[in-house]
Amino acid sequence: MQEMEINLTVNKKKYTLKVPVNITLLDVIRERLHLTGTKEGCGKGECGACTILFNGRSANSCLILAPQADGAEITTIEGIGSVEHLHPLQKAFVEEGAIQCGFCTPGMIMSSLYLLKENPHPTEEEIREGLSGNLCRCTGYAKIIKAVEKASKEND
Amino acid sequence: MNKFDYYRANTIEEAIQYLDEFDKDIKIIAAGTDLVVRLKQNMVKEKHILDISRIRELKGIYREDGKIHILPLTTHSEILESEEVKKYATVLREACSTIGSPQIRNRGTLGGNVANASPAGDSISALFAEEAKLKLLSSEGERVISIEDFFTGPGKTVLKTNEMLVDIFMPEMTEKEIGFFKKLGQRNALAIAVVNVSVKLGRGEEKNKMDKAVVAFGAVAPTVVRGERVEKALISESLDSPEKLRYIAQLAWREVSPISDVRASLKYRQDMSINLLYEGLLELYKNNWKG
Numbered sequence: 001m002q003e004m005e006i007n008l009t010v011n012k013k014k015y016t017l018k019v020p021v022n023i024t025l026l027d028v029i030r031e032r033l034h035l036t037g038t039k040e041g042c043g044k045g046e047c048g049a050c051t052i053l054f055n056g057r058s059a060n061s062c063l064i065l066a067p068q069a070d071g072a073e074i075t076t077i078e079g080i081g082s083v084e085h086l087h088p089l090q091k092a093f094v095e096e097g098a099i100q101c102g103f104c105t106p107g108m109i110m111s112s113l114y115l116l117k118e119n120p121h122p123t124e125e126e127i128r129e130g131l132s133g134n135l136c137r138c139t140g141y142a143k144i145i146k147a148v149e150k151a152s153k154e155n156d
Numbered sequence: 157m158n159k160f161d162y163y164r165a166n167t168i169e170e171a172i173q174y175l176d177e178f179d180k181d182i183k184i185i186a187a188g189t190d191l192v193v194r195l196k197q198n199m200v201k202e203k204h205i206l207d208i209s210r211i212r213e214l215k216g217i218y219r220e221d222g223k224i225h226i227l228p229l230t231t232h233s234e235i236l237e238s239e240e241v242k243k244y245a246t247v248l249r250e251a252c253s254t255i256g257s258p259q260i261r262n263r264g265t266l267g268g269n270v271a272n273a274s275p276a277g278d279s280i281s282a283l284f285a286e287e288a289k290l291k292l293l294s295s296e297g298e299r300v301i302s303i304e305d306f307f308t309g310p311g312k313t314v315l316k317t318n319e320m321l322v323d324i325f326m327p328e329m330t331e332k333e334i335g336f337f338k339k340l341g342q343r344n345a346l347a348i349a350v351v352n353v354s355v356k357l358g359r360g361e362e363k364n365k366m367d368k369a370v371v372a373f374g375a376v377a378p379t380v381v382r383g384e385r386v387e388k389a390l391i392s393e394s395l396d397s398p399e400k401l402r403y404i405a406q407l408a409w410r411e412v413s414p415i416s417d418v419r420a421s422l423k424y425r426q427d428m429s430i431n432l433l434y435e436g437l438l439e440l441y442k443n444n445w446k447g
């Protein structure tokens with residue numbers, strides 16, 4: 001199998017890795033960098049559990065070939081807050097009870113992060129649209145939307 | 157995932173060289189939102205993958221001689237953010253806004269949507285309505301063809317194995333021109349359209365009259381199709397009432413010969429195409445020339 005050297009910046013840290021060309025960025029993030037906050041659900045762009053920021057825009061890391069990520073600037077859920085210092089979005093998700101099993105949460109937060117960057121004060125409809133690429137089997141979405149609304153108020 | 161060798165082209169010239177070198181056994185990847193799914197399902201027979209995503213000359217939007225050019229690597233999100241598109245290619249803009257999810261729009265490219273040749277490709281029916289042309293390039297030279305001549309079946313195009321799509325351009329919509337894109341999916345986001353309809357109309361001198369009409373239906377036939385009967389009626393009739401618009405929309409019945417699959421039965425797709433067309437025409441009528 002052909003291998004290739006790629007350079008990545010993940011959560012502001014630089015990496016040089018030798019990877020097979022037929023794996024995805026999601027595989028690199030989880031299995032090579034051991035950043036397991038980013039989840040694999042469907043593996044085909046439908047559930048959003050693998051959402052990251054790729055050069056500043058939200059993307060499904062399960063659909064990006066590892067060699068295509070060469071030179072990219074990537075942010076994963078690990079890069080936006082820590083247990084001691086939760087990001088306002090993470091705090092709002094906890095406070096609003098927007099997390100049940102938690103599998104969708106990292107992806108939801110990355111999509112919300114991107115949404116609030118583009119549109120600091122979204123309406124409920126805009127939040128729904130902003131999260132339309134993220135599925136949740138547990139919560140029924142209402143609490144997630146509340147949490148994003150709450151976090152958006154911190155943008156005031 | 158399929159095994160393959162990976163090549164990266166940084167210029168159009170390099171890409172063309174790779175295409176020639178591995179003729180018939182090389183597949184282009186742009187963002188990969190379609191192709192990676194197929195690679196994972198081992199549905200790609202080519203052993204060489206050519207990454208064109210870094211070719212700067214293939215990205216961007218510009219106007220020239222009354223045409224708006226949207227280069228193939230431009231993403232759906234970039235199209236939605238463009239002031240030029242907002243003004244001069246409104247039907248395409250509406251179509252791109254319905255594609256997938258924010259994540260898919262941030263990555264997926266217009267060229268990938270076109271070259272993928274899905275009968276449900278949302279940008280494709282809009283590009284029919286926009287009367288778009290495509291520029292194809294290979295080592296043998298370039299050719300420009302109308303979007304309608306590009307598709308030969310589901311997933312099939314006239315693109316030769318050593319050829320690539322290098323430009324997508326269309327006449328700028330004028331002040332007299334209006335249009336819409338409408339789609340009906342199972343869910344709003346992430347659903348590949350059950351059916352979609354794109355329309356561009358040019359208003360005539362007389363009240364209630366059009367001097368131009370382009371109508372295209374997606375996901376009802378093996379390729380996107382033009383609605384010629386509807387177009388003729390939109391020009392010959394006086395569009396003076398909702399009833400008239402309803403009558404004209406019904407003419408689409410003969411033009412849509414749906415593929416009946418699990419996503420929607422034949423009759424349902426026909427009815428939906430007609431309804432979407434009527435709904436869109438009625439909105440244009442109310443907002444533009446009623447009373």
Ligand SMILES: Cc1cc2nc3c(=O)[nH]c(=O)nc-3n(C[C@H](O)[C@H](O)[C@H](O)COP(=O)(O)OP(=O)(O)OC[C@H]3O[C@@H](n4cnc5c(N)ncnc54)[C@H](O)[C@@H]3O)c2cc1C
Nearest residue numbers: 045186187188189190191256264265268269271277278321
């Ligand atoms: C979850 C999900 C939801 C989606 N929703 C929609 C939707 O609502 N509507 C819709 O229309 N599509 C949808 N798509 C399909 C897809 O995202 C779009 O078609 C996208 O625009 C493809 O662009 P890409 O750059 O990712 O293409 P790629 O996957 O990179 O390529 C697609 C095909 O085009 C060829 N190709 C790409 N560029 C060129 C070129 N310049 N010259 C020659 N050949 C080329 C490739 O060889 C390949 O066969 C969806 C996909 C997913 C995974």
Ligand code: FES
Nearest residue numbers: 041042043048062
């Ligand atoms: S794992 Fe990537 S979208 Fe589901």
Ligand code: FES
Nearest residue numbers: 101104136137138
């Ligand atoms: S909390 Fe379980 S999938 Fe969303």
